[in-house]
Amino acid sequence: MTKLELEHIAKIEGHAKLYIKVEGGKIETVELRVMEGSRFFEGILRDRKYNDISHIASRICGVCSVVHAITSTKAIESALGIQVSEQTRILREVLNIGGIIQSHALHLYFLTLPDYAGVDSVLALAKTHKATFDRALRLKRLGNMIVKTMAGRDVHPIACVLGGFSRIPSKESIESLVEELKRCKEDAVETVNLFLSLKYPEFKKQTKMFCITGDKYFYSSKSVMCEKGECFPINDYEKHFDQYLTEGSPAEFATLKGQSYLVGAMARLNNNMDLLTPESKKYALRIKHMKDNPFMNIPAQAIEILDAVNRAIIILSNIELKDESPVEYDVNPCACEGIAACEAPRGILFHKYAFDAKGYCTHADIVTPTTQNLRHIEEAIKEYISDMLDKRPDYVKKEIEKLIRAYDPCISCSTHFLEIEWEAD
Amino acid sequence: MDGKRDFKPVVGFFCFTCCEGCGFTVLFLDNLMQILDKIDLKYFNLIKEKDKKAEFDLAFVEGAITTKSEIAKLKKLRAKSKTLVAIGACACYGGIPAMRNFIENKDLEKYTYNKQSIEDSIEAQPIENFIKVDYKLRGCPILKDEFTSFIESYISGREWISFKGPVCMQCPRRGKNCFLGEKKMCLGAVTNGGCNATCVREGIPCIMCRGPLETANFPAEIALFKRWGVEQREIMGKLGKFGQQKLKKKENDKT
Numbered sequence: 001m002t003k004l005e006l007e008h009i010a011k012i013e014g015h016a017k018l019y020i021k022v023e024g025g026k027i028e029t030v031e032l033r034v035m036e037g038s039r040f041f042e043g044i045l046r047d048r049k050y051n052d053i054s055h056i057a058s059r060i061c062g063v064c065s066v067v068h069a070i071t072s073t074k075a076i077e078s079a080l081g082i083q084v085s086e087q088t089r090i091l092r093e094v095l096n097i098g099g100i101i102q103s104h105a106l107h108l109y110f111l112t113l114p115d116y117a118g119v120d121s122v123l124a125l126a127k128t129h130k131a132t133f134d135r136a137l138r139l140k141r142l143g144n145m146i147v148k149t150m151a152g153r154d155v156h157p158i159a160c161v162l163g164g165f166s167r168i169p170s171k172e173s174i175e176s177l178v179e180e181l182k183r184c185k186e187d188a189v190e191t192v193n194l195f196l197s198l199k200y201p202e203f204k205k206q207t208k209m210f211c212i213t214g215d216k217y218f219y220s221s222k223s224v225m226c227e228k229g230e231c232f233p234i235n236d237y238e239k240h241f242d243q244y245l246t247e248g249s250p251a252e253f254a255t256l257k258g259q260s261y262l263v264g265a266m267a268r269l270n271n272n273m274d275l276l277t278p279e280s281k282k283y284a285l286r287i288k289h290m291k292d293n294p295f296m297n298i299p300a301q302a303i304e305i306l307d308a309v310n311r312a313i314i315i316l317s318n319i320e321l322k323d324e325s326p327v328e329y330d331v332n333p334c335a336c337e338g339i340a341a342c343e344a345p346r347g348i349l350f351h352k353y354a355f356d357a358k359g360y361c362t363h364a365d366i367v368t369p370t371t372q373n374l375r376h377i378e379e380a381i382k383e384y385i386s387d388m389l390d391k392r393p394d395y396v397k398k399e400i401e402k403l404i405r406a407y408d409p410c411i412s413c414s415t416h417f418l419e420i421e422w423e424a425d
Numbered sequence: 426m427d428g429k430r431d432f433k434p435v436v437g438f439f440c441f442t443c444c445e446g447c448g449f450t451v452l453f454l455d456n457l458m459q460i461l462d463k464i465d466l467k468y469f470n471l472i473k474e475k476d477k478k479a480e481f482d483l484a485f486v487e488g489a490i491t492t493k494s495e496i497a498k499l500k501k502l503r504a505k506s507k508t509l510v511a512i513g514a515c516a517c518y519g520g521i522p523a524m525r526n527f528i529e530n531k532d533l534e535k536y537t538y539n540k541q542s543i544e545d546s547i548e549a550q551p552i553e554n555f556i557k558v559d560y561k562l563r564g565c566p567i568l569k570d571e572f573t574s575f576i577e578s579y580i581s582g583r584e585w586i587s588f589k590g591p592v593c594m595q596c597p598r599r600g601k602n603c604f605l606g607e608k609k610m611c612l613g614a615v616t617n618g619g620c621n622a623t624c625v626r627e628g629i630p631c632i633m634c635r636g637p638l639e640t641a642n643f644p645a646e647i648a649l650f651k652r653w654g655v656e657q658r659e660i661m662g663k664l665g666k667f668g669q670q671k672l673k674k675k676e677n678d679k680t
Contacts, residue, residue, distance in 0.1 A: 044524040049659045055632050056666065059521045062446025062566065106452065110472050121473040123466060126458065137457065144453050152627035154453055155446045155566045156634075159627045166628035360658070 018381070018400065025389060030382040032374055045364040050076050050333065050355055051162065053364075057351065058156050060366065061410060063106065065156045066099030066147055067344040068351075073160055074221075075351040079338025080162070080331055085324055088164040091150055093219035094315055095160060096342060097308045098146025100218060102154070103345035104265075104301040104308075105143055107408045108195060109136030112298055115402050116198045132194070135187045139305065142184045146312065149173045163327030174316055181313045188306040192283050195302035200295035201402070205380050207260060207292070209267035210372075212343050217268065217275040217307060221341065224348065227271050234341045237350050243367065254367055260376040263347025263369050264408070265300035266291055277314070280307035294380055295406045301345075333359025344369050346408055370409045377407050434482035434580065437468040439502055441488030441495050442522050442549065445471065446566040447513035448487060454569055463580050481506040483579060486552055489515040489522040492545040496555050503556040510575070511551070511558045514565035514667045518636040521565070522549035524665065560585060563617055565634035565667055571619065588619025591638050592631050596622040604630045608653050610663055615641035637668040 021029040041060055045053055057072035058065040070092055077084065109132070110122045119125060126133045144154035149169050151157030159166045169177075209227045212234070214220025223231040224240070232240055241261075243254045255261070269276070269284050270291045276284055283303045290296045337354035347369030354363040384403050388396050438448055448471050454460065467479040484506035490496055503509055514520030526548045552558060562571055578585035592613035593599050604611035604625070611630030613622065617638050624631055637643070643664070650660045 040525040044521070047658060048662050052662055052666065056521060056524070059444050059446070059565065062444040062449045065444070065446060102453075106449070110452065123461065123473060126461065140453060141455060152629070153623065155450050158624050158629045161629070358656070 018404075020381075020385075022389060027382050027386055027389070030378050032378050042364045042366060045353070046361050048361050050080065050331065050353075050359045050361065053353065053361060054161070055156075055158075057366070060368070062155055063103050063410065064099060064344050064346070064349075066102070066151070067096060067342050067349055069151070069157055069160050070096055070099075071340050071342040071344075071349050071351045072353075073162060074340035074342065075338045075353050077162055077338070078340055079336045079353055079355055080334065081336070082163050082327055082331065084164055087168075087321065087324060089219070090315060090319065091165060091169075091321075092160065093216055094312055095147060095150040095157070097218050097312050098143050098150060100143075100343075100345050101139060101305055101308050102143030102147060103408075104305050105136060105139040105191075107345075108191065108298065108301055108305075109133070109139075111408070112405055115398075115405060135190060138184055138187050139191065142180055142187075142309075145177060145180055149177050161326045162331060164324050166326055168321050168323055171321070174319065174321070178313060178316050181309055181316070185309055185313070188309040192280075192299070192302045192306050195299045196283065196286065198298070200293065200298065200406075201384075201399070202293065203295065203380075203384055203403075204292045205294060205376070205383060207262045207376055208256060209262045209270055209291070210256075210348060211263060211268040211271045212341055212348055213272060213275075215275070217272055218311065218343055220272075220275075220343070224341070225271050227267070234350070235339045237339070237341065237367070238352075238365075241367065241372065243371065254372045255375050260379050261372065262294075262376050263372050264297055265304050265345075265347075266294075266297045267347060268343060269300045269303060276303075276307050277310040279310060280304075294376075294403065297406050297408065301408070331359070333357060337363070346370060346410055347372060368410070373407055373409065377404060377409060433463065433465040435467050435479065436464045436483045436485070437466075437479065437481045437506070438470060438485045439468070439487070440470045441486070441499065441516070441552070442491040443488035443513065443515040443520065445487070447516075450566040450569060451485075451572060454573065456573060460573070460576055464576070479505070482508065484509045485512050486510065486516050487513045489519050489549040490552055490555060491522055491547065491549045493547060494545060496547075499552055499555055508559045508579070509556070510560045510562060511553065512562045512567050512572070514563065514634055514636060515549075516552050517561045517563050518668045519549055519551045520667050523551075523668075525549055527665065561587065563587075563635040564620060568620060588617070590618050591641065592616045592618040592620065592622050592625070592635070594618050595620070596625050598625055605649070610650060610655065610660075612646075612663065615643060615646050615664070632666060633664065634667050637664075 019029065019031040020027065045056060048056065053076055054069055054072045058069040060068050113125060114121055117125060117129065119128065122133070147157055148154045150159070151165070152159040210224055212220045212223070213225040213231065214222030221234065223233050224237060225231045241254045241256060242258070270288060273281060273284055273288065280303050283306070287296050287299050333355060335355065335357045337352065339350065339352040341348055341350045349369060350367040352365040353361055356362050381400055381403060385396055385400060388399060438451065440448060448469070452471065466473065467481065484502060486502070486509060490499060511517045515522055560575065562575060575585050595618055596613055598604060609630045611625070612633040613625065613631035615638055616631050616633040617635040620635055647660055
């Protein structure tokens, strides 16, 4: 028995380690273990006042802080019975779109593209493919600009509060945002063309795909939908998805009654195709038949960037904003609980909170998209490399990394390096 | 710092337990390219693999220390780095991860993820509890302008000086329509400034993401909130969101 340790795979979000055991030429075990210190989020949220929760929950993840802020706010509103205006819903949709562009642009250009361009990092691309790199920076800046305009800061946004927003964006800021969106439209189209043109490995793994459905591609809240159209109410997520922990890792795994399932861009594209703008739908149709290839998550994200830009232009071009006050300070606490779910860049994000009569949190449950995808990732690695075992470890390692990155996992709902520990006979 | 540099400094970004929001903030810089031109970036967990032999002129560290193995990694990093900068609330004063230090044991067990992580686990602490830190860039996340000004000072060899004083010094509501006058629990008076009171400008009372101000009068702040009828646990919950580790140290120093 030889033991091979491959460590420090960069370019994914969070610290994880992959353990692979090969016996008699067959892969026995593939285990993803998260290697970062526990932050006990659900523990530290307990006993906090309702208006402290969102600030803490957004810190679960630096790259998708936007959607954690929105989802926690919505869950608390649902618990406390706070209604929001249509304007708030629209502004939050745009805010979420900004978060999706931030995250997808980073994943596609900074983490994924180097794999397919044959370079070790995005920094090399900056020299060899300057136009592409500049496009990446423009899209990233666009995402930041949307988030900052809507909610004050581009990482850990602050203005999305109970009952709405602490302030409404000015007319001028919306106008310059629309201009910037229009300027970046071409970048979004080129992004789609680029990521549709890359050569992805041929690999299939059939899985049930879930996303939230309703009337908006990026901001529905009607129900959770499986690809065949079966739906269940968001509030019932615990009845359908089980969460479990494995020894040796502080990350949770979620399953569909023991079976792996998938959330994220490909799930949304496949299930919610009819909610796309016509232009992005045209592209989506080109990859729909390859939905079972996890690598298709990459072009799916590119198409979502285009849809996000289109959608934001449509919404913001005709918007008339009026001043509204949030209710952050006029809430009557009560013993209650609330659940909310949003489409995060990586898939469905659930937040659930319970409060006591004085407004202190008594229970918190957060199910991130990566929690839901981890089981699928493990199974896919096992299948993907099963006929590569005669290849050089370096090659296999690179292929595993590519596959993992395609899912865009975010392990503390966020990863920095993955160590691979390999046991083979 | 020691005069203008005539070489590109070797720079690394390192991450311990945190949300990586500070790393993303750096990647989100509008002037990222200009900065990359001036440095030799050898490691950045999010985008570039590790060069094991590298030694660093300048190491940026985000995240709190939460396990024994992280202490060892941090010490190794210090030994390989000429200048080491703590970035963000977690590295500078414990941040959000340090909130877990104050959960009672039985609750911790209930929420504990698994045996292994508990065995290796320690109280979440800022990095200066283990190594010498040369500079601190505060905030959750760090400020883009502050990061840029730091790195430009470093490259030109000028000494970088952090903002001194509370958030109130830059607050647009100061002396006019202070949040405290409206009985909103703004923590600006006890929080390190330098952020241009961003949150207040956005209509949000300060939540102390830049950490407790060393010279702040915490007893007076707490007494004020108590007079409003705010419960102790809510007060401590708000004051302790980012800098609970430091607050605890202050209390220990008293006794």
